[in-house]
Amino acid sequence: xxxxxxxxxxxxxxxxxxxxQREISPYDMSMDAAQDFPKGFVDKLTxxxxxxxxxxxxxxxxxxGPEVTATVLNHIARGNASTAVTLEGHFKTIDxxxxxxxxxxxxxxxxTANDRxxxxxxxxxxxxxxxxxxxxxATREGDHWVINGDKIMITNGGLAQVYCxxxxxxPDELSVFVVDQDMPGFSFGKRxxxxxxxxxxxxxxxxxxxxxxxxxxxGKLGDGGVIGDSAHDDxxxxxGAVLTGIMEHELKISTDxxxxxxAGNTPLTDLQVTxxxxxxxxxxxxxxxxxxxxxxxxxxxxxxxxxxxxxxxxHGSRAAVSAGDDALQILAGYGYSREYPVExxxxxxxxxxxxxxxxxxxxxAIAKAEFTK
Amino acid sequence: xxxxxxxxxxxxxNDVTIDPVTHNLxxxxxxxxxxxxxxxxxxxxxNLKDSRDDVQVVLLTMGPDDxxxxxxxxxxxxxxxxxxxxxRAFAGADTLATGYVLAQAVKKIGDADLILFGRQAVDAxxxxxxxxxxxxxxxxxxxxxxxxxxxxxxEVTAERLLEDTKQTLVAQLPAVVSVRSELNTPRYPTPRxxxxxxxxxxxxxxxxxxxxxxxxxxxxxSPTIVxxxxxxxxxxxxxxxxxxxxxxxxxxxxxxxxxRQLI
Numbered sequence: 001x002x003x004x005x006x007x008x009x010x011x012x013x014x015x016x017x018x019x020x021q022r023e024i025s026p027y028d029m030s031m032d033a034a035q036d037f038p039k040g041f042v043d044k045l046t047x048x049x050x051x052x053x054x055x056x057x058x059x060x061x062x063x064x065g066p067e068v069t070a071t072v073l074n075h076i077a078r079g080n081a082s083t084a085v086t087l088e089g090h091f092k093t094i095d096x097x098x099x100x101x102x103x104x105x106x107x108x109x110x111x112t113a114n115d116r117x118x119x120x121x122x123x124x125x126x127x128x129x130x131x132x133x134x135x136x137x138a139t140r141e142g143d144h145w146v147i148n149g150d151k152i153m154i155t156n157g158g159l160a161q162v163y164c165x166x167x168x169x170x171p172d173e174l175s176v177f178v179v180d181q182d183m184p185g186f187s188f189g190k191r192x193x194x195x196x197x198x199x200x201x202x203x204x205x206x207x208x209x210x211x212x213x214x215x216x217x218x219g220k221l222g223d224g225g226v227i228g229d230s231a232h233d234d235x236x237x238x239x240g241a242v243l244t245g246i247m248e249h250e251l252k253i254s255t256d257x258x259x260x261x262x263a264g265n266t267p268l269t270d271l272q273v274t275x276x277x278x279x280x281x282x283x284x285x286x287x288x289x290x291x292x293x294x295x296x297x298x299x300x301x302x303x304x305x306x307x308x309x310x311x312x313x314x315h316g317s318r319a320a321v322s323a324g325d326d327a328l329q330i331l332a333g334y335g336y337s338r339e340y341p342v343e344x345x346x347x348x349x350x351x352x353x354x355x356x357x358x359x360x361x362x363x364x365a366i367a368k369a370e371f372t373k
Numbered sequence: 374x375x376x377x378x379x380x381x382x383x384x385x386x387n388d389v390t391i392d393p394v395t396h397n398l399x400x401x402x403x404x405x406x407x408x409x410x411x412x413x414x415x416x417x418x419x420n421l422k423d424s425r426d427d428v429q430v431v432l433l434t435m436g437p438d439d440x441x442x443x444x445x446x447x448x449x450x451x452x453x454x455x456x457x458x459x460x461r462a463f464a465g466a467d468t469l470a471t472g473y474v475l476a477q478a479v480k481k482i483g484d485a486d487l488i489l490f491g492r493q494a495v496d497a498x499x500x501x502x503x504x505x506x507x508x509x510x511x512x513x514x515x516x517x518x519x520x521x522x523x524x525x526x527x528e529v530t531a532e533r534l535l536e537d538t539k540q541t542l543v544a545q546l547p548a549v550v551s552v553r554s555e556l557n558t559p560r561y562p563t564p565r566x567x568x569x570x571x572x573x574x575x576x577x578x579x580x581x582x583x584x585x586x587x588x589x590x591x592x593x594x595s596p597t598i599v600x601x602x603x604x605x606x607x608x609x610x611x612x613x614x615x616x617x618x619x620x621x622x623x624x625x626x627x628x629x630x631x632x633r634q635l636i
Contacts, residue, residue: 004571011446011567014406019561049563062564 009068012053016075019048025079031199032344037082042117042159045083052114054091056098059110066296070241074289077245078252081348082199084245086117088238089155089200093118093164095234096227097178100219108215109162109178119160120231121151121205131174131228136167136207138177145169145217147177147210150189155355157203158188164231165207166224174224178216185210196347233309235356237299240292240312243320246349247285250320250327253342254278257331268330277326284319291315307369313352314362320349374428376418377485378452379475379506380411382436382443383496395465395592396599407443410491412450412559413552417521418489419451420557429453431482435463435474441575449562449570456482460580465592468497472505473589479510481583487529490551492517500551507549514549515542519556 027038045051054069055061064072069091077084094113097106127133136149147167154163161181169175179186189204219227255278258268268274295308324346328335335342353359382405392399415432422428432447434440435458444455458478466474479485488510493500500516507514515521518531519539529548533540534555544550562570580590588594613629615622630636 007442007445008567008571011442011449011562011570012564014446015449015562015564015567048561049565053564057565057568060565062568064564064568 016072020076020079024083028080031082035198037199046115055113060114066299070237070292070296073238074241074245077242078248081242081246082197084242085197085200086156090118092231092235093120096231100227117156117160118162119154119156120164121154122166122228123153138167138169145212147207149207152204153202155202158191159201166228169221173222175221176218176224176227179210183210196351232356233306236309236313237292237295239352240288240316243316244289246320246345247323250323250345251281254327254330277330281323281326284323288316288319307366310362310365314359317352324349374486375484376487377431377433377479378414378418378489379433381408381494382440383408383494391602396602407446408494410554413554413556414489414491415447415450416557416559417552433478444575445570448573449567450560454573455575457577459577462580462590467595467597468499468501470594472502476506476509477583477585486546488549492551492553503549503551512547512549513544515544516551517553518550519553
């Protein structure tokens with residue numbers, strides 16, 4: 001990393017840590033309980049420039065690279081994973097517009113990504129991990145397209161204003177279009193009542209005869225599968241970072257508690273049973289960190305990173321659930337109580353064994369990559 | 374209008390040690406951050422910059438090379454440029470020697486209308502450097518300003534919060550002002566401004582770049598002698614419990630206070 005980039009990254013992380021400690025962490029518990037961000041929270045996040053961290057400077061963003069961007073989410077997730085996941089959904093969508101959007105589409109959309117949240121929507125009731133199972137369509141009518149369909153379980157669904165939507169442009173052809181919540185025919189459906197990451201809105205959008213020009217097509221017709229895979233890859237790196245942050249949070253709660261608590265007359269820090277748990281938690285956290293950073297480095301270097309991104313998410317999600325379980329056991333009754341954050345950290349981590357591709361799908365992808373070597 | 378904001382980098386941790394030889398804070402090897410109170414001074418300068426088109430904000434600090442990080446942070450908040458005063462000859466300076474070098478640097482920067490300081494540094498807690506710079510510059514000073522406004526073309530009005538009173542002072546510019554933390558809430562540097570701050574000028578001035586009297590520099594120019602640093606022993610006081618009914622306890626308390634001539 002060039003010296004200037006490293007110095008800027010250090011300053012950025014210093015700011016992120018300060019902001020997280022003062023403005024995000026205090027709401028960690030209440031977000032989970034209320035299943036929402038506090039009033040004005042997203043506006044503050046926007047005003048502080050978080051939405052443009054990885055957006056190139058030519059579009060008004062800060063232009064930080066994949067490694068720094070992932071590390072920022074790692075640090076934010078130490079205070080609250082929902083905030084980090086909302087940014088993850090935004091960043092992965094921007095990434096696809098940067099990779100596949102025409103210069104005109106980029107110029108039209110990306111400057112607004114500094115103060116509008118973007119989302120990528122693939123899943124439908126008829127298909128999640130199997131994109132060919134979706135029912136949404138874009139039909140050409142004259143010189144424009146007409147989009148119809150329902151998308152569900154969208155990260156930032158209901159919060160985002162711009163959506164990249166995966167649709168069928170032919171029975172065996174997937175394509176991606178960009179739609180805006182202000183377009184006629186666009187409406188929001190129900191918000192999911194998930195057990196974890198409850199601050200992050202996850203919801204449904206309904207597209208009823210939305211008419212768009214051809215310049216709203218992302219990439220070429222038929223690129224939908226490739227763009228969808230790319231969005232997953234980018235999201236998985238960031239999820240590895242979020243999971244690392246969750247584990248750092250779990251570890252801190254556990255070690256702080258162990259340093260104060262005694263079992264009989266023996267401090268928990270002197271018990272081998274505590275050592276085993278804390279050591280396992282630390283190793284899980286560190287391995288996940290190395291995996292997401294490795295994937296981010298490959299991405300920054302322009303090399304393939306799909307397998308490493310899958311590893312970061314597959315390993316990290318189970319690691320964070322297991323680390324949360326260890327943390328709960330160290331805190332015992334307090335860990336099982338909603339008064340402490342451990343139980344919601346487990347629920348938060350559990351979401352990422354499913355979102356952006358199940359761990360089973362990750363393992364298949366990793367295995368297939370290994371078979372080709 | 375040119376505003377110079379003087380700032381200090383302080384240890385990030387409260388867990389500092391005392392140098393056994395000099396009895397000063399041993400800052401070696403400690404990660405540093407900008408003195409939090411100095412951010413209030415920067416925020417005031419930036420608010421003035423936001424309200425007018427002609428304001429230039431220059432940050433000034435004295436210390437080792439890594440103090441540039443605090444200058445960069447202030448530039449990421451919105452200041453226009455930074456000046457680092459760094460030379461072995463400046464090392465070991467007390468508040469007087471520090472104030473002297475800062476004042477000479479302010480002269481070299483030139484045409485400063487307002488020189489701002491945070492109320493004090495959180496490591497040494499003296500609050501002396503601002504007033505010392507004002508004396509070296511022969512400029513009026515207002516300390517502990519809780520609010521400040523430009524009240525005329527060449528005039529500033531500030532309200533000081535003292536222990537039991539408020540004091541409103543008007544000073545002719547150029548002037549030196551130290552500000553209280555109640556004055557404002559410092560802005561966070563945005564990620565974009567962090568990146569752009571690396572395009573802003575950051576200059577390092579060494580000993581030979583300034584017009585200096587060497588006898589006023591570093592430890593030689595520091596009349597402060599720290600002979601001992603210690604935590605005061607807690608004073609052990611005799612406790613006299615109040616007993617009986619509330620009325621009886623109140624009578625005992627009044628008697629005890631009268632005996633000590635406290636009432």
